[in-house]
Amino acid sequence: MSTTGRKLRADAERSIRTIMEAAERVLSENPGATMEQIAEAAGVSRTTIHRRFASREALIDIMTVAAWKEIAEAVDAARPATAPPQVAMYQATANVLRVKSGWRFALTGQGPLSGEQARAEAARIEADTIGKCDVVIRRAQQEGVIRPDADPLWVRRVYLALLTEAAHGAYSGHAGAPGEAAPAETDADIDELATRVMDTLLRGLGPGS
Amino acid sequence: MSTTGRKLRADAERSIRTIMEAAERVLSENPGATMEQIAEAAGVSRTTIHRRFASREALIDIMTVAAWKEIAEAVDAARPATAPPQVAMYQATANVLRVKSGWRFALTGQGPLSGEQARAEAARIEADTIGKCDVVIRRAQQEGVIRPDADPLWVRRVYLALLTEAAHGAYSGHAGAPGEAAPAETDADIDELATRVMDTLLRGLGPGS
C-alpha cells in the first residue's frame, strides 16, 4: 500500500528490489506491460507488488527517481566541473554506461507522466544532470577538445544518443532476445564501450584524414 | 469497421488521413494515448475512427506499414546499391529525414506488437531497408569513406541514432512543446540537417586534427 513506512523486514526489502528489477526487464521490453506480467517476472504475486507500491504509477515513479539518482552519482563521480574535460567525459561515460544498462526503461521517460512530486523530483535531477553534462561540453569546447563551431546542443544530443546506443545494444552488438538476461559487463567491456563512444564522438567513423 | 472495402467517398479518405496524422502527433507524445484523445486531436468523433479502422491495433499496424513503405521508398530513391556511397548516403539521409519527421511514432516500433500479418509485413520491409542500409555501409567501407576497421553494426547504429536525433529535435534544436505543430522543413533545412548528420558521422565533433 504505502511507500513511506517504518523499517521493513529483510525479505521485504529483497522483494522490493526483485520487483523493481523485474519491472525494469519487463517494462523496457513493453512499456505497457501489466502488473501481472511484472509480478510473474519477479516471481511474486500481484498483490505483493501492490503491498509494496501504492500503485503502478508509484512503482514507475520510484524506479525513475532511483535511476536518475544513480545517474547523477555516476556523473558527479567524474568531477565534470573540475577534472580535465576529456578525462571527465571518459569517466562519466564509463560510469553512466555501467548504471544505464540496468535502467533501460526508467531512463527513457516514457512512463506516462505520473505523480506530481515524484515526477518533479525526477525532472529536477534530470535537469541538474543535463546541466552538468552541458558544463563539461562547454569546457571541452573551450579547451579545443570539441570543435568550437559545433552547436553545443547538437553535441549533447549526439553524445547522449551514443550513450544510449552503447548501453542498449550490448557490447557485442547482439541485441539480446526478449527475456534473456543481459550478461553482466566486465570492467574491460565497459572501458571498451566508453572508448568507442568517445572515439566516435570526437573522431567520427570516417578515415583519419 | 473494416480495412478492406470498396471505393470510399472523398471525404472519408480525407478523414482517414486526418486520423492517421492526429494519431501520429498524439501517439508520438504518449504511446498509450486513448482513441478518445486521438479522435479529439483529429477533430472527429471516436466512432468515426472505429468505422475506418477495425481496432486500435489495426490503426497502428496500418500506420506502421505505411511509414515503413515511405521510408523504403526514400532509401530506394537514393540508389543505395549503385550510386557512389557518399552520394547515396547523403541522398538517403535527406530523403529519410523528410519522411521520418512525419512518422515520429510509427517508426519507433513501440506499438505493442499487434496483428500477425501486418506486423510481419512491417518487419519484412524494415529488415529489407536495414539490409540496404548495410549495403551502403559496406560499400562505403570498401571505398574508404568509412574507416575499414569500424564495426559495421556499430556504424549502422550510430548512423540510425543520428538520423533519429536529427529528425526528432527540430533543426534548431528546439524540442517543440507538446501539441505544438512541428514547423514544416524547407529544402534548405533538410540539406543542412543531412549535412550535419553526415559530417558528424564521418568526422565527429572533435577538432579537425
Added chain:
DNA sequence: AATATCTGCAACATCAATGTTGCAGATAGA
C-alpha cells in the same frame, strides 16, 4: 434533385487492469 455514403451522438455490452480485503500459512528476528 436523387441517392448513396459519411458523420456525430447516445446508448450499450464487454473486458482487462487496477487496487482492495481477509485469511491462513510461512518466515525472519528476538
Added chain:
DNA sequence: TCTATCTGCAACATTGATGTTGCAGATATT
C-alpha cells in the same frame, strides 16, 4: 520458541478503454 511481519490465494469492487449499434442529419456524387 515466540511474535511480528511477510506472502500467496481467492474473492471482490471499480474504473477506463474498446468496440458496437441505430438513427438522424449533413455531405458528396451522379
